[in-house]
Ligand SMILES: Cc1cc2nc3c(=O)[nH]c(=O)nc-3n(C[C@H](O)[C@H](O)[C@H](O)COP(=O)(O)OP(=O)(O)OC[C@H]3O[C@@H](n4cnc5c(N)ncnc54)[C@H](O)[C@@H]3O)c2cc1C
């Protein structure tokens with residue numbers, strides 16, 4: 356793999372950029388791998404990357420039914436933060452956020468991590484109490500966040516109307532080191548680093564069956580033929596239930612559509628991310644100048660990657676009060692992704708009833724921010740059978756009543 | 770926009786008039802049941818990509834619950850039926866088999 360550097364740019368400038376080469380290799384599948392990862396989204400690719408980097412396991416294939424990064428990884432609004440309430444969440448999300456800080460250097464690929472700061476608005480007294488509690492929890496967890504008063508909110512985001520009338524801004528939870536990153540680049544950067552270690556990335560390779568022998572996984576059936584493996588990591592977000600069914604068990608989650616939209620590009624007017632959970636909307640501005648907007652999920656099971664139109668109207672109607680200027684903007688594009696929502700709104704990183712098969716799913720509406728930390732923990736879980744980062748996220752927690760209740764912290768999609 | 774016919778009042782209504790209620794035909798288990806049964810009832814879901822039997826409430830209308838058969842991969846609705854049923858009725862199953870709405 357050719358490293359990206361100032362020198363490389365200068366060299367390529369002198370020869371019409373003909374020497375860059377492919378970002379990831381295209382090879383036919385081998386008959387057998389030590390580990391197969393299903394799903395080339397951010398979480399699957401990061402899992403493979405840290406398997407190689409941290410544990411030296413490189414006889415790995417990543418199988419993707421569509422195109423790399425074409426699932427939720429390429430459809431999200433890229434908010435990164437780690438201001439959660441419960442300790443296991445703070446640990447994995449903060450691990451992810453801190454890895455994001457050095458990810459461009461680590462991968463030698465610019466993921467455009469922009470720690471521009473995230474404000475979560477408190478617009479009801481209930482939220483004021485909730486966010487103050489989270490700020491206290493965060494300081495015990497070593498996650499830097501701060502409760503800020505309305506005046507400071509207005510200073511950080513002048514385009515905001517903080518006076519109501521229906522939902523005045525009463526303050527906010529501010530994480531200065533949260534922000535955004537380029538979602539495609541995260542997938543592409545991990546993919547490039549994976550093939551550099553000799554791993555195979557197989558696109559248009561859909562897993563259609565899971566081969567087992569005496570309760571142990573032995574391989575997968577795919578649209579490109581049967582492939583054997585010792586261990587299998589299933590990291591397919593909205594399709595996790597479908598894969599679990601292939602292996603003969605059920606998961607405590609349901610798949611629903613979540614949408615986002617962007618406006619026409621405008622000049623820079625907002626350099627922080629703002630989330631307003633009470634009105635179910637959030638917004639940031641992309642480097643191209645588009646206002647990137649998201650809201651809540653549809654309430655019914657859906658695999659179509661498009662959502663209900665009335666949700667867009669509701670999201671915008673709610674945001675217009677807090678951001679009056681968006682009433683003058685044209686909205687350019689809207690799209691949807693299928694997110695996997697668990698009973699306690701927290702993810703599942705777990706062994707399964709099938710020996711050698713692991714799942715990483717349930718990130719629902721908020722897993723982009725978690726990609727590096729999730730991959731780190733999942734790789735350890737697959738390599739060693741346990742990981743301190745994933746311990747609390749086992750699927751047996753639903754049976755045992757050990758929920759990780761983040762439904763307040765994750766009340767809106769982000 | 771999803772349009773379902775409420776079998777209680779007979780109106781064909783848009784989804785904004787309805788509240789979704791999740792998978793239908795779940796067997797309820799109480800405090801004296803086993804952990805397995807309780808987990809099944811509360812958390813485990815088929816989450817099918819295909820025909821899904823599900824609960825809806827005509828929230829901004831007659832207020833009553835009903836059930837629907839809907840394909841989650843195409844959003845095609847095969848029909849709606851009474852909530853007081855333990856399993857999908859024969860006409861709904863026939864519609865699914867034919868691939869057409871009732
Ligand atoms: C509109 C929207 C906005 C969001 N905003 C945010 C945000 O601001 N911040 C945040 O942190 N998170 C956000 N999220 C959530 C985030 O996008 C996801 O949690 C995250 O991207 C999940 O990554 P993944 O790798 O697990 O899944 P995916 O990226 O969906 O990857 C799973 C892959 O598995 C593949 N697959 C499925 N079935 C098979 C099969 N049988 N064989 C082979 N491959 C298969 C799929 O094609 C897919 O590419 C948002 C999501 C959406 C939809």
Ligand SMILES: [Zn+2]
Pocket residue numbers: 775776777778779780827830831832833
């Ligand atoms: Zn009715």
